[in-house]
Amino acid sequence: MSSYYEASARERLQGVLDPASFEEIMPPGERVVSPHLRQLDTPAAFDDGIVVGFGLLSGHKVLVAAQEGGFMGGAVGEVHGAKLVGLLERARDEKPAAVLLLVESGGVRLHEANAGLIAVSEIMRAVLALRGAGVPVLVLDGGAFGCFGGMSIVAKLCDAVIISEEGRLGLSGPEVIETAGGVEEFDSRDRALVWRTVGGKHRYLLRDAMILVADRIPAFRQAAIDCLSLRPDLSLAALEAEHALLASRMERFGACKDAVDIWRHLGIADPAGLPLLEADEFIAATHDKRA
Amino acid sequence: METLRFTYSGGLPVGNQAAATLVGVVGSGNLEILVERQSLAGACEVEVITAAIGFGTIWQSVLDDFFARHGLADIRISINDVGATPAVVSLRLDQAIASFLAGPQ
Amino acid sequence: MTAMRNWNSQAEDKAARLTRAAPWSRGKHVLAEDTVALLEAILRPGDRVCLEGNNQKQADFLARSLAALDPEKIHDLHMVQSVLALPEHLDIFERGIASRLDFSFSGPQSLRLASLLAEGRITIGAIHTYLELFGRYFVDLTPRVSLVCAQYCDAAGNLYTGPNTEDTPTIVEATAFKRGIVIAQVNQQLETLPRVDIPADWVDFVIVSPAPHFIEPLFTRDPAQISEIQVLMAMMAIKGIYADYEVNRLNHGIGFDTAAIELLLPTFAAELGLKGKICRHWALNPHPALIPAIEAGFVDSVHSFGSELGMENYIRARPDIFFTGPDGGMRSNRALCQAAGHYACDMFIGSTLQIDLAGNSSTATLGRIAGFGGAPNMGADARGRRHASPAWLKAGREARAGRNLIPRGQKLVVQMVETFREHMQPAFVERLDAWELAESAGMELPPVMIYGEDVSHILTEEGIANLLLCRTDEEREQAIRGVAGYTAVGLGRDRLMVENLRDRGIIRRPEDLGIDKRMATRDLLAARSVKDLVRASGGLYDPPKRFRNW
Numbered sequence: 001m002s003s004y005y006e007a008s009a010r011e012r013l014q015g016v017l018d019p020a021s022f023e024e025i026m027p028p029g030e031r032v033v034s035p036h037l038r039q040l041d042t043p044a045a046f047d048d049g050i051v052v053g054f055g056l057l058s059g060h061k062v063l064v065a066a067q068e069g070g071f072m073g074g075a076v077g078e079v080h081g082a083k084l085v086g087l088l089e090r091a092r093d094e095k096p097a098a099v100l101l102l103v104e105s106g107g108v109r110l111h112e113a114n115a116g117l118i119a120v121s122e123i124m125r126a127v128l129a130l131r132g133a134g135v136p137v138l139v140l141d142g143g144a145f146g147c148f149g150g151m152s153i154v155a156k157l158c159d160a161v162i163i164s165e166e167g168r169l170g171l172s173g174p175e176v177i178e179t180a181g182g183v184e185e186f187d188s189r190d191r192a193l194v195w196r197t198v199g200g201k202h203r204y205l206l207r208d209a210m211i212l213v214a215d216r217i218p219a220f221r222q223a224a225i226d227c228l229s230l231r232p233d234l235s236l237a238a239l240e241a242e243h244a245l246l247a248s249r250m251e252r253f254g255a256c257k258d259a260v261d262i263w264r265h266l267g268i269a270d271p272a273g274l275p276l277l278e279a280d281e282f283i284a285a286t287h288d289k290r291a
Numbered sequence: 292m293e294t295l296r297f298t299y300s301g302g303l304p305v306g307n308q309a310a311a312t313l314v315g316v317v318g319s320g321n322l323e324i325l326v327e328r329q330s331l332a333g334a335c336e337v338e339v340i341t342a343a344i345g346f347g348t349i350w351q352s353v354l355d356d357f358f359a360r361h362g363l364a365d366i367r368i369s370i371n372d373v374g375a376t377p378a379v380v381s382l383r384l385d386q387a388i389a390s391f392l393a394g395p396q
Numbered sequence: 397m398t399a400m401r402n403w404n405s406q407a408e409d410k411a412a413r414l415t416r417a418a419p420w421s422r423g424k425h426v427l428a429e430d431t432v433a434l435l436e437a438i439l440r441p442g443d444r445v446c447l448e449g450n451n452q453k454q455a456d457f458l459a460r461s462l463a464a465l466d467p468e469k470i471h472d473l474h475m476v477q478s479v480l481a482l483p484e485h486l487d488i489f490e491r492g493i494a495s496r497l498d499f500s501f502s503g504p505q506s507l508r509l510a511s512l513l514a515e516g517r518i519t520i521g522a523i524h525t526y527l528e529l530f531g532r533y534f535v536d537l538t539p540r541v542s543l544v545c546a547q548y549c550d551a552a553g554n555l556y557t558g559p560n561t562e563d564t565p566t567i568v569e570a571t572a573f574k575r576g577i578v579i580a581q582v583n584q585q586l587e588t589l590p591r592v593d594i595p596a597d598w599v600d601f602v603i604v605s606p607a608p609h610f611i612e613p614l615f616t617r618d619p620a621q622i623s624e625i626q627v628l629m630a631m632m633a634i635k636g637i638y639a640d641y642e643v644n645r646l647n648h649g650i651g652f653d654t655a656a657i658e659l660l661l662p663t664f665a666a667e668l669g670l671k672g673k674i675c676r677h678w679a680l681n682p683h684p685a686l687i688p689a690i691e692a693g694f695v696d697s698v699h700s701f702g703s704e705l706g707m708e709n710y711i712r713a714r715p716d717i718f719f720t721g722p723d724g725g726m727r728s729n730r731a732l733c734q735a736a737g738h739y740a741c742d743m744f745i746g747s748t749l750q751i752d753l754a755g756n757s758s759t760a761t762l763g764r765i766a767g768f769g770g771a772p773n774m775g776a777d778a779r780g781r782r783h784a785s786p787a788w789l790k791a792g793r794e795a796r797a798g799r800n801l802i803p804r805g806q807k808l809v810v811q812m813v814e815t816f817r818e819h820m821q822p823a824f825v826e827r828l829d830a831w832e833l834a835e836s837a838g839m840e841l842p843p844v845m846i847y848g849e850d851v852s853h854i855l856t857e858e859g860i861a862n863l864l865l866c867r868t869d870e871e872r873e874q875a876i877r878g879v880a881g882y883t884a885v886g887l888g889r890d891r892l893m894v895e896n897l898r899d900r901g902i903i904r905r906p907e908d909l910g911i912d913k914r915m916a917t918r919d920l921l922a923a924r925s926v927k928d929l930v931r932a933s934g935g936l937y938d939p940p941k942r943f944r945n946w
Contacts, residue, residue, distance in 0.1 A: 003924065006620070008316060020395070028313045028325050041292050043342050043373045045317040046325055070316035144945075165946050191944040199946065275946050276935065320818065343820055349882045376816035377882040378625045378857040385913070 004142040004217050005166045009051050009066035012102050015217035016140070016224060017055035017064065024053040025090075026083060034079050036112045045071045048079040052087045058225045060097035063087055067104045069145035075109035076151065081119020088126035091135055097228055098136045101158065106173065107149015120150035127157045136160075136230045140220050141167040141209070146198070148173050156208070159232045162223040163200035163209040165279060170198035192275065196259040201274060201282060205263060206249070206291050214279035249291060266291060295339040295347055297354050302335050302362035308394030314387045322372040324383050326391040329367040341372040353377045353384075361388045406575040413438050413577060414600070424553040424596070425585075426603045431461040434601065438541060438577055439470045445494075446539035446571065449479040450562040450730070451501065451769065452612055452702040455545035457581045457605035459484040462543065467492040474498075476537045478526055478563055478730075479769075480505040482610070489518045498537055499767060500524045506764035513765065513837055523843065526770040527734045530563070533570035542571040542578050545609040548589055549582040553596035556589040559703030559711065559726040560611060564594060566731040572598035583608040590723035613705040613940050615681040617655040620925045625814060625857050628906065628916035630656035633745065633812060634665050636860045636909045637853060638674045641787040641808060645677040647737040647774045649746020653812045655685040657745070662692035662922040679737035679774075682707040682718065682726070684939070688922035688932045690717055699736055700728040701770065706943075710936040730770070737774040742787035743808035744774040745855075748845060749817065752828050753873045753885065755848030755863055757811050760830040765837060768845060775809045775846040791852055794864040806864070809846060812855045815881030822883035823856075824876065848872075854879055858886075859905040866902060878903045 001007050007015065013022055026032050028046030037044040049071035054063045065084050067074040076084075084101075091099045108116040127137055137158040141147045146168030147155050155161055155169060163169060172180075174188035174197075187193060196202055203209040211227070213219035232238075253262045263271035266289045274282060305328065315323040329336070337354055361384075368387075375383070402408075416437040420430040439445070447462065448455040463484040473494040480486060480502035488494040489512055498521040502509050512518045524532070533539065544564050546555035557564045571578050579601040580594075634657060637643065648654035661675060675689065676696040682704045689695055699719050703711070703726055711718045711726045720726050737744070748757040757775075759766060781788070788805030795806050813823045830842035854861045854876060861875040870893075878894040880886030897903045906913055923929045926943045 001919065006918070006924065010313070027311065028323075029311045029327055043292065043317050043340070043371055045323060045371060046313065046369070049317075068316060070318040070321070190941050192941045192946075195944065195946050201946075276930075346820060348887075352882050352887060374820060376625075376814065376820065378814055378816065379623075382624060382913070389914070 002216050002218065004164060004220050005144060005215050007217060008070065009068040009102065009104070012217060012220075013051060013055070013064060013066045016100065016102070016221045017057055017062070018059065021056035022053055022064070023055065024051060025087070026052065032079055032083070034077050034112065036077065036115065040111055042111065048077060048083065049074060050080045050083050052083045054096070057097070057100070057221075057228065060228060062098050062100055063091045063094070063096050064100045064102070066102035069104035069143045072109060072111075073145045074103075074105035074143070075107060076105060076116055076119050076123070077109040077112040078115035078119055080109070081116065081123055085119070085122045085126045088123070088130050092130050092133050095133070095135055098138055098224075099130065100138050100140060100224055102140045103147045103151055103155055104141075104143030104145050105147060105149070105151040106145055107151050117150075120154070123154050124157055127154060131159065131232070131234065136227065136232065138162065138224055138227050140224065141169055141200070142215060142220065143167070146170070159230055160210040160227050161203070161208065162211045162213060162220060162227065163203055164213050164215045164220070165200045165282075166215050167200040168195070168198045169203050169208060174198070193258075195275065202259045204290070205266060205286060212279055212283060219279075252291070262291075293341050293344045293347075295341065295350055297337040297351065299335040299337070299354075299358045299362065300333060302333070302358065302364040302366075304364050305366060306392065309391050310395045312387055312391040314390060315383045317371045317373055319373050320375055320379070322370055322375040322380060322383060324387040325369040326387045327367045327369075329365060331365050331367070333364040335363055335366050335368065337368040337370070339370040339372060341370070341374070343372065343374040349377060353380055357381060357384045361385070363388070366391075410575045410577060417601070421601060424600060424602050426601050428457070428603055428606055431458070431603055432464050434579070435461055435465060436469055438579070439465075439473070441470060442472050442474065443540045444474040444476060444537065446533070446542040446567050447475060447477045447485070448542070448544040448563065448567060449477045449481050449485055450702065451479050452614055453545055453560045453562060454481055454610040455543050455581050456482055456484070456610040457603070457607070458543040458545070458579065462493065463487040463491065465493050471495070474521075476529070476533070476539055478529060479503075480509060481612075486512060495519060496521055498522055498524065498529065498532070500526050500529050501767040501769035503766055506766040510763055510765045510837065523765070523767045525768045525772045526730060527738065527773045530566045530731045533566065538574045538576065539567070539571045540576050542567050542576060544568060544578065544580045546580050546582045546594065548584050548586045549580065549602040550586055550589050553599045553602050554589055554592045555580055555582065555594035555599060555602070556591060557593040558590070559708055559728060561593055561728045562702040563730050565729060568594050568598050577601075579603070581605040581609060590725060591721045593727065611705060615650050615704045616684050616706070616939065616943055617650070617652055618926050618943055619655065619659060619685065619921055619923050619928065622652050622656045622659070622918065622921060624916050624918060626653050626656040627660070627918060627920055628911070628913060629653060629812060629814070629855060629857055630660045631664055631911050631916060631920075632860055632906060632909055633657050633810070633855055634660060634670070634674075635668065635911060636904055637743075637808065637810060637855070638665070639668060639670055641743070641790050643674050643743045643787050643808065645741045645785070646675065646743040646745070647679045647741050648683070649744065649771055649774065650681075650683075651747040653747050654745060655683065656921070658683060658685040658689055659921040659923055661689040661694050663920050665694070666692065679733050679741055682711055684926070684929045684937055685923070687929050687937060690714065691932055692922070699733050700726065701730040701733040702728045706937055706939045709938060710933045713936050734770050734773045737770070738776070739778050739781050741774070741807070742785050743810065745810040745812055746771060746775060747813050748811055748823070750823060750825050750828050751811060751813065751854065751876065752825055752848070753876055754869070755811075755851040755854065755872065755876060756828060756844050757846040757848075757851065758828045758830040758842070758844050760828065760833045760843045762829055762833055762836070765833070768843070771845050776850045777807045777809065781805065781807075791864055794862070795852075798867070806852065808852045809850050810853045810855060811846065811851055815856050815858065815883050815886060822885065824880035824883045824885035826885065856881060859903055859908070862902050862904070865900070871897065871902070875902050
């Protein structure tokens with residue numbers, strides 16, 4: 001099972017971390033399940049759809065979390081969120097080499113309403129506190145459900161996003177945009193359009209994602225190892241520079257109707273051909289032309 | 292949701308390397324199975340929490356056949372099911388036991 | 397002396413209609429905005445009309461125009477068409493423009509058709525298989541007017557139907573040679589056609605439609621949705637049937653089950669040393685899932701009923717495999733491919749919704765009238781066949797061993813189905829829903845897709861039941877129960893009889909075939925995603941947008 005996209009959360013963890021190094025915190029046997037789903041007579045999972053624990057990445061200690069997209073689209077409920085917050089807070093105490101978040105989520109679990117919303121906001125706070133304590137937080141994004149909603153904001157609060165072409169990163173889901181804005185505005189069934197707009201390659205070109213990898217677990221692993229040496233600049237100057245970058249992005253590309261127009265603006269020779277390139281060819285063609 | 296419980300006896304003892312195992316995912320047409328060691332005076336207990344109501348007889352047959360294939364003693368099998376067909380259930384049970392017996396990788 | 401009979405009435409009638417149409421045509425060319433007026437001039441109440449509703453392409457502009465006619469002027473038309481796919485195909489009945497229907501398949505409109513029938517708004521002559529309906533175009537259902545679609549026309553009125561030729565030649569031949577009127581909608585008029593598929597002589601009017609004709613990719617299956625159970629069943633099919641009978645000429649009914657078989661050829665089948673020994677000649681639409689097997693060298697030829705969106709460039713690049721014209725593009729032909737599937741293939745394998753204790757197989761469900769399409773043509777023993785092949789002879793021997801009958805061969809007709817469908821619906825039942833549907837819809841017979849007498853094997857996740865070797869109805873019933881798993885039918889098996897059938901090789905379980913169930917994983921698939929298929933094709937396959945995730 002080398003495809004990251006197809007693998008389950010547990011399979012991804014096994015493949016990304018050093019062999020046999022993963023130990024789970026609050027394993028399914030402890031049955032820490034969602035109290036809300038039971039009340040709603042809805043199936044619950046023993047791990048509430050998230051696996052948390054610690055292991056080794058190229059010999060370095062890391063704390064990890066992996067969301068299971070197959071369970072409720074990876075959506076964050078009270079227990080799910082608490083496990084993630086607990087992991088982030090533990091990382092503040094233990095100061096591992098990094099925290100890896102294998103994200104696959106539609107955002108807040110609506111079934112759990114406010115409990116889910118609060119959970120996501122707590123996650124955001126915990127991520128910022130952890131980064132402030134000097135621990136890099138890395139996001140891996142390559143599952144079928146993508147990274148949307150509150151979890152996409154979490155992802156952008158982290159130090160780096162490692163994404164595959166199949167991965168997606170966006171706030172509102174494509175169907176939501178179509179419902180709100182109409183099919184002329186955004187046809188969510190035009191999957192090529194969806195991936196041009198929120199998919200891994202576009203995110204890489206806009207620098208929302210730091211690294212693009214092929215859909216293979218070893219590729220994600222290597223990218224995570226490469227990121228262990230990240231020492232992000234958390235100064236005010238760096239924050240202001242990022243704001244300036246975002247403002248200039250609006251100036252440069254605000255009039256573009258489609259991602260292909262942005263890619264053309266970036267000086268890419270054959271923008272329409274980008275979706276068809278394999279990851280390494282794509283990076284070769286575009287690494288020096290990113291926004 | 293429906294909760295079904297089944298008990299079996301006469302199974303074989305489990306080796307020391309066997310470790311709690313989870314296989315599967317709680318998604319439509321799918322299920323997760325947790326296999327754990329538990330002192331049950333040699334029995335095997337199965338608990339199924341399922342969203343598909345009224346299929347107790349089929350669960351009984353599927354589990355009877357499963358126990359005939361892989362009857363083990365002092366284990367607890369816990370299932371969260373969302374309407375998986377018997378084919379999928381049997382497959383996952385076999386995978387879960389294989390993984391359980393193999394121990395930690 | 398009796399009055400002289402007029403032997404030329406059809407030609408005179410045609411001439412009269414063409415005269416009435418003259419104001420709206422320039423030679424054969426008619427403007428799109430004049431289509432409704434043209435139809436009102438050409439048609440008469442009660443006419444038998446063929447509207448090209450194919451399985452894949454639709455003369456949608458003509459369908460919309462037909463639905464816009466004034467029922468005061470044109471009413472009670474008798475529609476003969478292969479497929480009811482578009483809402484307009486039934487709108488004409490609701491509006492009283494048409495009242496009688498003979499057809500073959502109505503998948504997308506099956507629910508609405510059932511309601512219209514219940515409301516008495518439509519009279520169904522009969523539901524046919526494709527080949528039956530095409531046959532009747534030349535006997536007692538000849539169209540007076542046919543509304544067809546093509547990609548291009550030229551100034552003279554020649555038509556290019558291209559890869560999706562489908563039913564057009566058959567419809568046009570039946571109509572043109574019985575002094576009927578042929579009206580074609582085309583996407584575009586060109587100076588020169590890539591090739592001539594329908595000669596201008598056979599065509600009366602051509603209309604360039606405002607938008608290209610409707611076409612659906614019905615034969616694309618995303619490998620990402622193939623399950624481990626389907627992989628297991630595919631392994632059994634390959635080892636237990638394809639290898640055993642040396643199946644070299646075949647048709648696959650569309651589905652994920654058969655897609656799994658196609659994707660296991662370059663891996664599982666190749667490992668068994670079966671390349672060159674099975675699956676060489678196909679009567680099959682150009683399934684993207686077949687790309688890896690073609691690239692691996694399993695396939696010698698593919699003839700198709702229609703094309704498949706996205707496969708055009710791949711087909712152009714593989715002319716040794718597909719049927720392509722001097723222009724390099726494919727030509728499909730449903731009637732001929734159906735005949736090929738019936739007579740020139742040794743095996744049909746496909747899925748179904750329900751199977752009863754005699755092996756009768758039906759896709760009929762209550763509240764829907766879906767029809768048959770071409771499956772019964774593929775999935776039936778071809779009693780008219782005379783030429784021999786190893787598979788045909790072996791099946792024939794198995795069926796006739798120990799019986800005092802003159803020897804002959806038999807076609808392998810395999811029904812492949814999981815014992816339970818979605819929502820725990822059993823695939824094996826004591827009584828097919830078809831009986832109830834027949835009663836509620838006033839049909840003379842319960843609609844059966846494949847008769848038990850023709851079924852040679854039933855394959856489920858539990859194993860393969862070889863019905864050819866059964867000698868009594870009871871053996872047959874227990875063989876079916878023996879692979880029906882945990883359904884009520886399966887649980888009702890006579891355990892001793894089933895064990896006996898297994899000892900005799902009539903039922904074979906995966907273990908009996910030497911298959912380790914743990915090997916049945918998706919890793920065995922030669923392609924696990926649509927992107928993998930694109931890679932396998934060297935970038936030639938261009939999937940429709942709905943199949944992409946990049």
